[in-house]
Amino acid sequence: MQQFLLFLMAVVAGAMLAVQAGLNSGIGKAVKSPVYGALISFVTGGIALLVYCLVTRVPLGNLRRAFELPWYYWMGGVLGGFYVFAIIVLAPRLGVALTIGLTVAGQMVFSLVIDHYGMMGIPQQSINWLRVAGITLIIGGVVMLRTN
Structure with a gap:
């Protein structure tokens, strides 16, 4: 049952990416910049995660350990930014x-x-x-x- 829920979560996350592509493209068009469109998406997502953490009182736990990781682990955010930027550029052109x-x-x-x-x-x-x-x-x- 747990594996089924994990698979379901993966499918839902994939569906959300398709919806996100359309929404982020709309933001990019509205502000006439895929870079600002991606920034707005990340700021909104960051605020949503912060609110979730505060409302559910997620403990800080080992958050400090993230600062002990090699620099390249921090590139995940940069790669995510590029992905959102690329989707904003590509979705209106390719579908x-x-x-x-x-x-x-x-x-x-x-x-x-x-x-x-x-x-x-x-x-x-x-x-x-x-x-x-x-x-x-x-x-x-x-x-x-x-x-x-």
Whole structure:
């Protein structure tokens, strides 16, 4: 049951990314800047997380340990900013389905590399033909989404 809930959460998160693409594109158009559109998205998300932490009284716990990590762990926010910026630029030009499909294909290919080498402390899972076949099917689906 717990695994089912985790899978459901992943599917819902994926659906939210598609909605987010449309919403963030609208912000980018309104302010006439994908950079400011991404900034507004991150500020809004940061405020929402802060409110959640305050309302639910999330303990600070080991928050200080984050400052002990190597610098490159802090690049996650930069990479997230680039992702939101790219979605704001791409969704109006390619459509949400193709944009999300291409980003998912990119995520899957690089995720396979991360798993294979056990990068960033992720448990190592070797590349095998089934995993490559799965990614090939995803890429094939993205190719089928192209309308022109």
